[in-house]
Structure formats: C-alpha cells, structure tokens
Amino acid sequence: MTEFLDFFGIAVFAISGALVAGRVGFDVFGVLVIALLTALGGGTLRDLILDAHPVAWIENTHYLTVGIVAGLSTFGWVRLRRIPFRVLEVCDAVGLAFFTVAGAQKALSLGHEPEICVLMGMMTGVAGGVLRDVVCNELPLIFHKEIYATAAIVGAISFLLAESWLALGTDIAILIGMLVTLSLRLSGIFFGWSLPVFLKQEGRQRSD
Amino acid sequence: MTEFLDFFGIAVFAISGALVAGRVGFDVFGVLVIALLTALGGGTLRDLILDAHPVAWIENTHYLTVGIVAGLSTFGWVRLRRIPFRVLEVCDAVGLAFFTVAGAQKALSLGHEPEICVLMGMMTGVAGGVLRDVVCNELPLIFHKEIYATAAIVGAISFLLAESWLALGTDIAILIGMLVTLSLRLSGIFFGWSLPVFLKQEGRQRSD
Amino acid sequence: MTEFLDFFGIAVFAISGALVAGRVGFDVFGVLVIALLTALGGGTLRDLILDAHPVAWIENTHYLTVGIVAGLSTFGWVRLRRIPFRVLEVCDAVGLAFFTVAGAQKALSLGHEPEICVLMGMMTGVAGGVLRDVVCNELPLIFHKEIYATAAIVGAISFLLAESWLALGTDIAILIGMLVTLSLRLSGIFFGWSLPVFLKQEGRQRSD
Numbered sequence: 001m002t003e004f005l006d007f008f009g010i011a012v013f014a015i016s017g018a019l020v021a022g023r024v025g026f027d028v029f030g031v032l033v034i035a036l037l038t039a040l041g042g043g044t045l046r047d048l049i050l051d052a053h054p055v056a057w058i059e060n061t062h063y064l065t066v067g068i069v070a071g072l073s074t075f076g077w078v079r080l081r082r083i084p085f086r087v088l089e090v091c092d093a094v095g096l097a098f099f100t101v102a103g104a105q106k107a108l109s110l111g112h113e114p115e116i117c118v119l120m121g122m123m124t125g126v127a128g129g130v131l132r133d134v135v136c137n138e139l140p141l142i143f144h145k146e147i148y149a150t151a152a153i154v155g156a157i158s159f160l161l162a163e164s165w166l167a168l169g170t171d172i173a174i175l176i177g178m179l180v181t182l183s184l185r186l187s188g189i190f191f192g193w194s195l196p197v198f199l200k201q202e203g204r205q206r207s208d
Numbered sequence: 209m210t211e212f213l214d215f216f217g218i219a220v221f222a223i224s225g226a227l228v229a230g231r232v233g234f235d236v237f238g239v240l241v242i243a244l245l246t247a248l249g250g251g252t253l254r255d256l257i258l259d260a261h262p263v264a265w266i267e268n269t270h271y272l273t274v275g276i277v278a279g280l281s282t283f284g285w286v287r288l289r290r291i292p293f294r295v296l297e298v299c300d301a302v303g304l305a306f307f308t309v310a311g312a313q314k315a316l317s318l319g320h321e322p323e324i325c326v327l328m329g330m331m332t333g334v335a336g337g338v339l340r341d342v343v344c345n346e347l348p349l350i351f352h353k354e355i356y357a358t359a360a361i362v363g364a365i366s367f368l369l370a371e372s373w374l375a376l377g378t379d380i381a382i383l384i385g386m387l388v389t390l391s392l393r394l395s396g397i398f399f400g401w402s403l404p405v406f407l408k409q410e411g412r413q414r415s416d
Numbered sequence: 417m418t419e420f421l422d423f424f425g426i427a428v429f430a431i432s433g434a435l436v437a438g439r440v441g442f443d444v445f446g447v448l449v450i451a452l453l454t455a456l457g458g459g460t461l462r463d464l465i466l467d468a469h470p471v472a473w474i475e476n477t478h479y480l481t482v483g484i485v486a487g488l489s490t491f492g493w494v495r496l497r498r499i500p501f502r503v504l505e506v507c508d509a510v511g512l513a514f515f516t517v518a519g520a521q522k523a524l525s526l527g528h529e530p531e532i533c534v535l536m537g538m539m540t541g542v543a544g545g546v547l548r549d550v551v552c553n554e555l556p557l558i559f560h561k562e563i564y565a566t567a568a569i570v571g572a573i574s575f576l577l578a579e580s581w582l583a584l585g586t587d588i589a590i591l592i593g594m595l596v597t598l599s600l601r602l603s604g605i606f607f608g609w610s611l612p613v614f615l616k617q618e619g620r621q622r623s624d
Contacts, residue, residue, distance in 0.1 A: 029569050048464055064535065112266065134342055134550060147235065149234075259469040323480055330449065357448070361449075402443060
C-alpha cells in the first residue's frame with residue numbers, strides 16, 4: 001500500500017516538475033532532472049533526516065523508472081498541446097496529499113514521536129515542490145496565499161489520529177489523511193480559501 | 209550549556225523566520241513551517257554531514273516545542289503591532305552567534321580537525337537563515353554587503369582558540385566565540401562596517 | 417586518479433563560485449563560503465545520499481585546503497583585473513565534467529545499479545553550481561537554454577559504457593566520460609547548441 005502511494009506520488013510530482021521545467025524553457029534532459037528532483041526530493045530528505053538508508057529510490061530503482069517515464073511522457077505530451085496552469089496545481093496537490101501521508105507513515109513505522117511524524121509528513125509533502133520552484137526560479141507554490149502547508153499539517157495529523165488514536169487500521173488511516181490533505185488544498189485552489197496572514201501590505205513594500 | 213545555547217538559538221531564529229514568512233504573506237501554518245526551517249535547518253545540516261544521528265530535534269523534541277512556541281508567539285504578536293526591520297536583523301544576528309559556536313563546539317566534541325570545526329560552526333550559523341531567505345524568495349541577508357559570513361568565521365575561530373589553544377574552559381570559550389560573532393555582526397548592521405569586495409559595479413550590471 | 421579528479425574539480429568549481437560571489441558583491445569571507453559551497457556541495461550531497469560517511473572533505477581536509485586556496489586566489493586576482501563571463505562558464509564546464517565522472521565512479525565503486533550511477537554522476541556535477549547560483553540569487557546556469565544537464569547525463573552514461581560494457585579500464589573510462597561531458601557543454605557554450613524545449617514563449621509570460 002505504501003509502495004503504491006509512493007509510485008503514484010512520484011508520478012504526479014514528476015509531471016508537475018516537468019510542467020514547471022518545460023515552462024521555463026529547459027531542454028528534455030533538464031526537464032527530466034527537475035521531474036526527478038520534484039518527485040524524489042521530499043522522500044530523500046525524509047530518509048536522510050531519519051537515517052533510513054538506503055534511500056527509497058536507491059533500494060528500489062522502480063521509483064526512478066516511474067519518475068523518468070512520467071517526466072518524459074509529460075515532456076512529449078506538452079509539446080503537442082498547451083496545458084492550463086490548473087493542471088500543474090492539481091498534480092502538485094495530489095502529490096502533496098500522497099507524500100504527506102507516506103512521510104508520516106514511514107516516520108510512524110520507524111517508531112518516532114507523533115510530532116516528528118507530523119513534521120516528517122509535512123516535509124516529505126512540501127520539500128519536492130519547494131526544491132522544484134527554487135531551482136526553476138519560480139515563485140514557490142507554498143508561497144501562494146491559499147492553504148498549502150496547512151493542508152499538509154492537518155492531513156498528517158488526521159492520519160495519525162486515525163491510525164494511533166482511533167485505531168482504524170493503516171489503510172483507512174492513509175485514505176483519511178490523503179483525503180483531508182487533498183480536499184483542503186483543492187479548496188484553497190478552487191474556492192480561494194485562506195487563513196489569516198499578517199502584515200501583508202507592509203511586507204510587499206519592504207521586499208520591493 | 210550547549211543545550212541552553214541551542215534552545216536560545218532556536219527561539220531567536222524561529223522568530224526571525226516567522227518575521228520573514230509573515231512579511232511575505234504566509235498563513236499561520238506557513239509561518240510555522242518557515243520558523244522551523246530557519247530554526248532547525250542549520251543544525252540538521254550539521255548533524256547530517258557529521259553523521260551525528262539521531263538529528264538533535266528528533267532525539268529531543270523539546271527543540272521542536274521551543275521553535276513552535278517562538279514561531280506562533282511571533283505570529284500572534286506581530287498581528288497586533290508592526291515590527292521594525294532592525295528587530296529581524298538583530299534576532300538573526302543573535303541566532304548566528306549562538307548557532308555558530310554551538311556548531312563548532314559539537315564538531316569539536318566529536319573529535320574533528322580545527323578547520324572542520326570552523327566550517328561546521330559557520331555552516332550551522334548561516335544555513336538556517338539562507339534557507340529561510342531562499343524559500344521566502346527574499347534577498348539573502350548573507351548577501352548584504354555588511355560583515356556576515358566573516359562574523360561567523362571569526363567567531364568560530366575565536367571559540368576554537370579560546371578552547372583548544374588558550375584552554376580557557378568550554379563555557380568561557382563559548383561566551384567569547386558568541387560575543388565576537390555578535391559584536392562583529394552588530395557592527396556590520398549598525399555602523400555599516402564591511403570588508404573589501406570586488407567588481408561590485410561590473411557585477412551589478414552583469415546580473416541585471 | 418579519483419582523488420586527483422576531485423582536487424581539480426574542487427579547484428575549478430571554487431574558482432567559479434568565487435567569481436559569482438565576487439560579482440554579486442560578497443566580501444572576502446563571503447566569497448570563500450560560496451567557493452566552498454560550490455566546490456563541496458555536489459560531493460557532499462552524493463555522499464549523504466549514498467550514506468558514504470565520512471564525507472570526502474571531512475575524511476581528507478586537503479579537499480578543503482584546495483577549495484580555500486583556489487577561492488582566495490581568485491578573489492585576489494580578480495581585484496586586479498576584470499574576468500570575462502566566458503571564464504566563469506568554462507570553469508563551470510570543467511568542474512561539471514570532473515565531478516560528473518567522479519560521482520558516477522564513486523557510486524559504481526560502491527556497487528550501485530547503472531541508473532543510480534548515472535543519476536549520482538549528474539547530481540554530483542550539477543548540484544554545486546545550482547547551490548552557488550541559488551544562494552547568490554543568480555539565474556542558475558543549468559537554467560540556460562544551452563545543453564547542460566544533458567552533457568552530464570550523456571557523459572555519465574559514456575563513462576559507464578566504457579567501464580562496464582566495453583571494459584576499457586577505469587582510467588580510460590574516466591577520460592572518455594570527462595571528454596564527452598566537457599565537449600558537449602563547451603559546444604553548448606560556444607556554438608549555442610541546444611535541444612528542443614517546450615512552450616518557451618507561453619512559459620516566460622506565465623512566470624512574469
């Protein structure tokens with residue numbers, strides 16, 4: 001189940017990486033590099049911090065294959081027709097949901113404290129996309145005002161509650177965590193939901 | 209003593225992270241994420257490179273608690289009143305001083321060579337703030353022309369000299385290292401001190 | 417042989433780091449920090465992901481010395497006379513060639529699968545320069561439209577084919593891998609060679 005989650009998460013994040021890299025004008029290998037960075041970055045960081053060697057995609061090179069195929073297919077497909085910005089945001093949201101829960105689940109299975117699991121879940125979900133945006137010199141999606149880190153944190157907490165407190169079984173807990181993350185993030189995208197921010201006005205002036 | 213240093217350093221860096229994240233318009237959870245990235249980033253990188261597992265904040269979740277409380281308090285407080293830019297720079301300077309010495313001390317206690325200790329100290333001090341600025345798409349503070357990396361390097365060297373060469377005892381050496389780092393950095397901020405640079409004019413044109 | 421490759425790669429990447437850092441107006445210690453980040457970043461990331469501790473420059477501090485000397489010499493030299501942009505690009509290309517092959521060779525010697533070796537080679541070659549450009553807030557060189565990641569990937573594959581398939585011996589395989597990477601990248605720089613990209617026009621509008 002976790003492996004399937006990982007494959008699916010890798011595929012959608014590789015697509016999102018290929019879309020961003022393609023948009024900023026990378027060639028086919030550059031697109032591939034960014035697709036893999038996005039797809040494998042979050043999980044790699046999680047495994048490094050948890051000292052869970054070998055890193056997932058070194059132990060099982062199928063991860064790599066999935067990322068490469070998804071990245072190249074996107075590159076090929078996009079050369080044929082335009083892809084609206086929303087597709088990128090939705091792929092990113094699905095990847096966020098899968099990786100957040102997969103990250104929290106891995107930390108839990110290694111016996112870490114609940115707060116570490118939530119943090120690891122959030123980090124696994126968010127890091128790949130942040131790396132993608134930073135390297136591509138794009139304004140990070142996490143930076144947008146709609147619910148983003150919030151979706152990952154609340155989703156990871158939901159997973160943990162369902163797994164450890166309600167004892168609903170791992171598969172159902174995974175499903176709940178993913179649905180919570182995904183619906184929060186999609187609400188942010190489509191309904192423009194957001195939480196209170198501070199000093200927005202003053203902030204924009206300062207950094208200009 | 210090292211633990212106290214770490215707590216204090218985490219608190220001031222979490223505050224600086226929350227200030228930057230709040231200024232660019234993150235919501236409350238986004239602010240929390242950046243506060244933790246800033247507060248824990250440098251130490252995490254140090255522990256990964258030194259292979260000192262488990263990473264500090266995984267072994268002792270109080271680190272995490274300090275960062276979360278400091279980040280959320282800043283978020284709450286700042287919604288009430290404006291905070292001048294100088295507060296951010298001073299928090300960052302205090303965090304730089306604490307983490308530089310804590311990083312050098314940890315490397316020394318693990319038996320590494322002096323040059324590795326200086327580099328680890330500098331890296332621990334600088335990395336959290338650089339990660340904060342890069343993810344928030346701000347011009348990195350380290351990028352400003354006033355003394356920055358210099359303060360961390362000279363401070364780490366002072367700590368090492370006091371500890372290993374003058375044998376003044378760890379506590380006094382820590383104090384000396386911190387005071388040197390802090391006073392150099394504050395001199396940079398308040399008196400505009402700086403070291404020679406090169407090709408400034410030509411440089412700015414190139415990158416525009 | 418690998419050690420010599422590493423020394424040479426570290427020196428040219430330290431020079432490229434010092435050039436970028438100097439151009440954006442860092443002081444002497446800031447230049448040193450960026451020189452070391454560029455020179456040691458890729459190899460450090462490789463060693464962390466492969467769990468190959470201690471990290472190369474911690475085990476052998478000569479690496480550090482080479483980086484420091486190269487960085488400081490560049491700083492001193494450039495204050496005397498201007499350096500054309502091409503010098504930076506060529507240093508970066510030489511570093512890319514050395515580190516790509518050194519990274520692939522290290523992964524191979526640790527017994528990893530061919531696809532992991534190619535990825536590790538590419539990552540070792542590319543990461544230092546990307547870190548340099550991201551921290552210095554420059555448009556990453558990898559981001560330029562000329563062949564970049566492509567050169568590293570094709571070079572790493574050439575090395576692996578020569579070493580494992582043609583069994584030409586490690587030294588010759590290293591030479592072949594380096595020459596392939598270097599000539600592809602230099603062709604990109606001097607002849608403007610590039611591979612197809614997608615959606616370039618629409619992309620630039622989107623990100624503005």
